[in-house]
Amino acid sequence: MSEEVDIVIIGSGMGGATIAASLADSGQRIVILERGDRLADSKEARDHVAIFQDGYFRPQETWIDGEGNSFNPGNYYNVGGNTKFYGSVLLRYRERDFEKVEHLGGTSPAWPISYDDLEPWYQKAEELFDVSGDETQDPTEPRHSGKYPNTPIEDEHSIRELRARLKKAGVSPSSLPLSVDVKAWLERGNTPWDAFPDTTGAKGDAETIPLAKALSRDNVSLETNCCVDALITDDQGDISEVRYTQKGTSKSLKPKLVVLAAGAINSAVLLLQSANEAYPNGLANSSDMVGRNFMNHNCTAVLALHPFRKNNSVYQKTLLFNDFYFSGGPENMPLGNVQLLGKVSGSILAAQSGLPSFMANYAANRSVDWYVMSEDLPDRDSRVTVEKGQIRLDWKRSNWACHLALVKRAKRVFRKSGFPLVLSRAFDRRTPSHQCGTLRFGADPKDNVLDLYCRAHDHSNLYVVDASFLPTSAAVNPALTIAAQALRVGDHINQTLRA
Numbered sequence: 076m077s078e079e080v081d082i083v084i085i086g087s088g089m090g091g092a093t094i095a096a097s098l099a100d101s102g103q104r105i106v107i108l109e110r111g112d113r114l115a116d117s118k119e120a121r122d123h124v125a126i127f128q129d130g131y132f133r134p135q136e137t138w139i140d141g142e143g144n145s146f147n148p149g150n151y152y153n154v155g156g157n158t159k160f161y162g163s164v165l166l167r168y169r170e171r172d173f174e175k176v177e178h179l180g181g182t183s184p185a186w187p188i189s190y191d192d193l194e195p196w197y198q199k200a201e202e203l204f205d206v207s208g209d210e211t212q213d214p215t216e217p218r219h220s221g222k223y224p225n226t227p228i229e230d231e232h233s234i235r236e237l238r239a240r241l242k243k244a245g246v247s248p249s250s251l252p253l254s255v256d257v258k259a260w261l262e263r264g265n266t267p268w269d270a271f272p273d274t275t276g277a278k279g280d281a282e283t284i285p286l287a288k289a290l291s292r293d294n295v296s297l298e299t300n301c302c303v304d305a306l307i308t309d310d311q312g313d314i315s316e317v318r319y320t321q322k323g324t325s326k327s328l329k330p331k332l333v334v335l336a337a338g339a340i341n342s343a344v345l346l347l348q349s350a351n352e353a354y355p356n357g358l359a360n361s362s363d364m365v366g367r368n369f370m371n372h373n374c375t376a377v378l379a380l381h382p383f384r385k386n387n388s389v390y391q392k393t394l395l396f397n398d399f400y401f402s403g404g405p406e407n408m409p410l411g412n413v414q415l416l417g418k419v420s421g422s423i424l425a426a427q428s429g430l431p432s433f434m435a436n437y438a439a440n441r442s443v444d445w446y447v448m449s450e451d452l453p454d455r456d457s458r459v460t461v462e463k464g465q466i467r468l469d470w471k472r473s474n475w476a477c478h479l480a481l482v483k484r485a486k487r488v489f490r491k492s493g494f495p496l497v498l499s500r501a502f503d504r505r506t507p508s509h510q511c512g513t514l515r516f517g518a519d520p521k522d523n524v525l526d527l528y529c530r531a532h533d534h535s536n537l538y539v540v541d542a543s544f545l546p547t548s549a550a551v552n553p554a555l556t557i558a559a560q561a562l563r564v565g566d567h568i569n570q571t572l573r574a
């Protein structure tokens with residue numbers, strides 16, 4: 076027997092939890108189905124070796140790449156989704172990111188809505204996530220209709236010095252907008268929060284803020300350890316049933332409305348594997364765009380160090396510079412964003428670089444660690460598919476020359492600011508942290524999966540609010556834009572329900 080409910084939300088990460096908070100006051104009976112469990116606290120939660128070397132929290136799952144090689148992805152299945160591991164950076168896309176922008180590697184297309192359409196929802200998302208920041212520091216900061224709820228998180232001593240060095244070197248460092256209670260985080264252990272799981276609620280992540288808010292209402296419930304396997308359509312093409320497996324038992328729900336938020340890769344996978352006689356290429360796929368235009372940012376970790384100067388920071392991650400965001404490349408093309416990583420430890424460095432422990436410790440005690448990020452452009456052949464039940468992620472990196480130019484410029488800045496040694500290493504497909512684009516939104520159903528309010532063009536009661544709707548990746552972290560869009564779509568659904 077399938078139970079009848081009003082709304083099923085699939086996934087409790089950034090998109091799913093945020094729309095749950097937005098819909099909670101509607102009085103509708105809402106069930107959130109989450110594949111993973113709540114993350115329990117454990118000694119591994121603050122153990123660098125367990126996290127970065129042993130892959131303790133990584134899923135027991137292998138995907139294949141375009142050439143058929145297997146890999147274990149850093150894609151996390153738990154209540155709160157990937158935000159449980161996130162760096163808590165909540166940046167807005169810049170106004171120009173909503174327009175057509177020429178890059179070294181091609182064109183970043185215009186969004187179907189403008190920055191002004193999303194701005195009120197960015198503001199609400201920053202209020203929801205209680206973000207700490209300063210909208211006056213970064214010259215590329217887009218227009219804000221209000222202030223950040225809190226002043227920026229303080230730089231640690233070495234980072235305060237770094238800020239001064241960077242200014243001297245001619246760039247404009249500014250505070251990262253963050254959602255984290257640093258005092259509460261450090262009470263549990265002296266580690267950074269970036270890429271560490273939040274098991275005590277110190278980060279402002281999807282579980283601690285919007286999900287907690289949604290679950291405070293009696294009409295919202297969360298079912299964990301539920302992997303949704305298929306969406307079933309009726310004769311009108313509406314989603315009539317959601318089938319899932321909970322701890323080995325097959326179950327189903329009959330909702331009036333479905334909100335899919337399983338993450339950009341798994342939402343595409345679910346639609347593809349729900350193919351039926353009426354929809355042989357998968358649901359929502361009359362455009363043949365489901366799973367295409369996969370993007371993931373081009374990112375490199377750069378360690379800048381002076382052999383005789385220590386970096387005593389614990390968390391480090393409080394500043395960025397955007398001096399090369401819109402210009403600075405060959406022909407003055409845009410390059411991207413440069414922001415601090417969480418402090419890299421000797422064991423992380425040894426695990427990632429293969430350096431012997433003593434060398435890795437020496438370098439990590441002295442390095443300032445950076446995350447250099449540039450835009451990955453949409454390409455219909457960059458694609459998620461399902462092969463014999465296994466996920467195939469054929470990521471076609473784009474705009475690589477732009478990324479190399481950004482890494483080169485950033486290294487020059489680091490040397491000029493007093494760090495003679497710089498080491499770098501690019502992230503690859505095993506780190507799909509900023510996955511997006513696989514179910515993009517747009518007005519034309521021939522070319523887009525979702526309409527302007529993220530409703531599937533092909534199914535009137537199916538919405539998608541995770542990173543898959545993003546038509547471009549820009550060169551900033553995606554979570555705030557996902558949350559803002561989820562609030563915008565939630566408001567639209569609430570209005571539709573009231574009407």
Ligand SMILES: Cc1cc2nc3c(=O)[nH]c(=O)nc-3n(C[C@H](O)[C@H](O)[C@H](O)COP(=O)(O)OP(=O)(O)OC[C@H]3O[C@@H](n4cnc5c(N)ncnc54)[C@H](O)[C@@H]3O)c2cc1C
Nearest residue numbers: 086088089090110156157162163164303337541542552554
């Ligand atoms: C280490 C790390 C650091 C990051 N740092 C930042 C940062 O500082 N700032 C930033 O903006 N972004 C950051 N990100 C990216 C950010 O976390 C993601 O962009 C964001 O979480 C994506 O939101 P989402 O709703 O698309 O998916 P997710 O948040 O991943 O949520 C998807 C949810 O769906 C569930 N699910 C999947 N399949 C199914 C299924 N079949 N049935 C039921 N449930 C399912 C998953 O378990 C998960 O809970 C980081 C990511 C990582 C991994």
